[in-house]
Amino acid sequence: MSDFMREPLDSAASSAPPWLQDFLQAGRVRWEASKLPTRKTEQWKYTGLQALQSAYAPAGDSPMVLADAGLDLPRFGGLRLVFINGRYCAEHSDTDIPEHVSLVRFADANPEQAARIRSHLGGAVGTDQQLFTALNDAALAEGVFLDIAPHAVIDQPLHIVWVSGNQGEAFSINQRLLVLSGESSSASLIEHFVGARSEQQSFTNGVTELLIQDRATLCHYRLHLEEAAALHIGRVHARLGEQAILNSFHLAFGSVLKRLDVIVDHLGQRAHSELNGVYLPRGEEHVDYHTCVEHRVPNCTSSEIFRGIIGDDATAVFNGRIHIHRDAQKTRAELSNRNLLTSTRAEVNSKPELEIYADDVQCAHGATVAQLDEMSLHYLRSRGISRERAQVMLSFGFINQVIDTVRNESLREYLQTLLNDRFSSDPALSGNVS
Amino acid sequence: MLTIENLHASVDGTDILKGLNLSVKPGEVHAIMGPNGSGKSTLGHVLAGRPGYTVTAGSATFLGQNLLELDTEQRARLGLFLAFQYPVEIPGVSNMEFLKAAVDAQREQRGEKPIDAVTFMKTARENCKAVDLDPAFLKRGVNEGFSGGEKKRNELLQMMMLQPRLGILDETDSGLDIDALQVVARGVNAMRSPDRAFVMVTHYQRLLDFIEPDFVHVLAGGRIVRSGDKSLALELEARGYAWLEEEVA
Numbered sequence: 041m042s043d044f045m046r047e048p049l050d051s052a053a054s055s056a057p058p059w060l061q062d063f064l065q066a067g068r069v070r071w072e073a074s075k076l077p078t079r080k081t082e083q084w085k086y087t088g089l090q091a092l093q094s095a096y097a098p099a100g101d102s103p104m105v106l107a108d109a110g111l112d113l114p115r116f117g118g119l120r121l122v123f124i125n126g127r128y129c130a131e132h133s134d135t136d137i138p139e140h141v142s143l144v145r146f147a148d149a150n151p152e153q154a155a156r157i158r159s160h161l162g163g164a165v166g167t168d169q170q171l172f173t174a175l176n177d178a179a180l181a182e183g184v185f186l187d188i189a190p191h192a193v194i195d196q197p198l199h200i201v202w203v204s205g206n207q208g209e210a211f212s213i214n215q216r217l218l219v220l221s222g223e224s225s226s227a228s229l230i231e232h233f234v235g236a237r238s239e240q241q242s243f244t245n246g247v248t249e250l251l252i253q254d255r256a257t258l259c260h261y262r263l264h265l266e267e268a269a270a271l272h273i274g275r276v277h278a279r280l281g282e283q284a285i286l287n288s289f290h291l292a293f294g295s296v297l298k299r300l301d302v303i304v305d306h307l308g309q310r311a312h313s314e315l316n317g318v319y320l321p322r323g324e325e326h327v328d329y330h331t332c333v334e335h336r337v338p339n340c341t342s343s344e345i346f347r348g349i350i351g352d353d354a355t356a357v358f359n360g361r362i363h364i365h366r367d368a369q370k371t372r373a374e375l376s377n378r379n380l381l382t383s384t385r386a387e388v389n390s391k392p393e394l395e396i397y398a399d400d401v402q403c404a405h406g407a408t409v410a411q412l413d414e415m416s417l418h419y420l421r422s423r424g425i426s427r428e429r430a431q432v433m434l435s436f437g438f439i440n441q442v443i444d445t446v447r448n449e450s451l452r453e454y455l456q457t458l459l460n461d462r463f464s465s466d467p468a469l470s471g472n473v474s
Numbered sequence: 475m476l477t478i479e480n481l482h483a484s485v486d487g488t489d490i491l492k493g494l495n496l497s498v499k500p501g502e503v504h505a506i507m508g509p510n511g512s513g514k515s516t517l518g519h520v521l522a523g524r525p526g527y528t529v530t531a532g533s534a535t536f537l538g539q540n541l542l543e544l545d546t547e548q549r550a551r552l553g554l555f556l557a558f559q560y561p562v563e564i565p566g567v568s569n570m571e572f573l574k575a576a577v578d579a580q581r582e583q584r585g586e587k588p589i590d591a592v593t594f595m596k597t598a599r600e601n602c603k604a605v606d607l608d609p610a611f612l613k614r615g616v617n618e619g620f621s622g623g624e625k626k627r628n629e630l631l632q633m634m635m636l637q638p639r640l641g642i643l644d645e646t647d648s649g650l651d652i653d654a655l656q657v658v659a660r661g662v663n664a665m666r667s668p669d670r671a672f673v674m675v676t677h678y679q680r681l682l683d684f685i686e687p688d689f690v691h692v693l694a695g696g697r698i699v700r701s702g703d704k705s706l707a708l709e710l711e712a713r714g715y716a717w718l719e720e721e722v723a
Contacts, residue, residue, distance in 0.1 A: 419562040422522050423576035424550035437566030
């Protein structure tokens, strides 16, 4: 393995708490034994890693405030934690943690919490030996543990913001979130990645583990709003117990490179997952979503809808895998991926991948790539709406159908306003440029 | 208001309109009837500027302007409204957002500011009531999952919001039960005024029982082959179209 991450890894090893040292060590061994993928690696066929810099510095120690990043962060009614360049930022974070919830940074964990973290950390990743997860393990100096007590019902969404600001030199952020939804609990969680729109080179490696125990419900929203030279390779691993429910939504603006893997593993009977997402690359940006829905046991259901709008010279990849194991009878799994190309140079590689070994299952999938519908456009124009405005309305409408699945009302309204403004101000997303 | 002279139009290389003449003055209601395939719907689409409908000869003047040179949206802003026979479903765009964008486009044309949300909602609700459409439909996607009758009433709702100078109703009566037909007729009749005209394309005399036309035209073979008053519609109802087609041939 090339040593472009040597500095951040050394820095993490020296600052991680003692009880995590062996975990970092094991990760480093795996990372150093790995090779970076090439275009010949099937999982990376359409996503190259040329944008990775030859060396990254660790995220700086200097305290930053949001004003430095030029950002005004929204609030969604619940507790908010803010991290800037991988560092906890007390100034912008709340401390009023709701009852029945433990929310702690790895660095601050007491011995009891440390023991719980150690017993669950890596539990959702499982045997997945993906190299960037190994890198995340190896650089694990800072992480967050969200521990939701059994039967707890948390009304307001917990909001974790990961800001990438300016540091000058190219730097890396290692982010890890471990969530334990106790039996029969119910909660919502918003992960919000955002950066100052600048030419700052950064590499975020974000790994989130969701352990959703029997009969628990978790709404998980992951917003990737970083842009420009902010590079992100991240993964979400979810494991669902019996009758557990995962309701998840993903949004990605484009940047120089975004590769996001989402793995949902149904391990208990009658578990249900909803996995929806939207990606909007433009310019010369690239977004790659690889999703994998595993059905290992009978009687589970999953539904998945991803939509993308690709403008200018941007490229996107959507690879949706559904794997129904031999014992997973009576599974119902649905997958739909639709793409809108708003320029003749835009490109998307969409691939549903079904692997089914059980015989009594219902599995539906579809993938389309299209342009704006001429008849819809004509209908709007026949009411006096200009072509430009009609294109904005239709392209926003195309993704608004997915935004509508966001259950949290304040988040849904925030996203609708954010995206409506974006569609109105950026002609690339509605094809209003030649 | 609208003068069509010797209009020829084709769709996918097939000639559909072959020398159509029609003159509509403010305040008038015209009914255009005719057998299937005679070009009735094509006329509406050509006037609204639908892509794929090519005018090969002739002219159409609307309020003193050469209609055929204008973009679809410019025609609409000038006051031309086509109620579609098959309204388009647009999921993800709410009916309310759609109506407001349409109203604001007209206002912009007149140099006015966008309508304020309160006035807009009040008007939209009133018009919903007039066309017997639950205001909940304002929040749904445009025509999304609407029944045939609901779609037609939604067309009427749009027409009432936009208050056009000329309303062209393309088989607005098809697929409507008698109650829905009466609702639509009541809406159109309420909009009749000395400076507004209507052209109703219809297959059946039934609609004309509720909206009384000043003129009835028979379209056959891409041309208007006979014009008369409302008694012509009754004659057609009794005798069918075959005799006229034979006469023309």
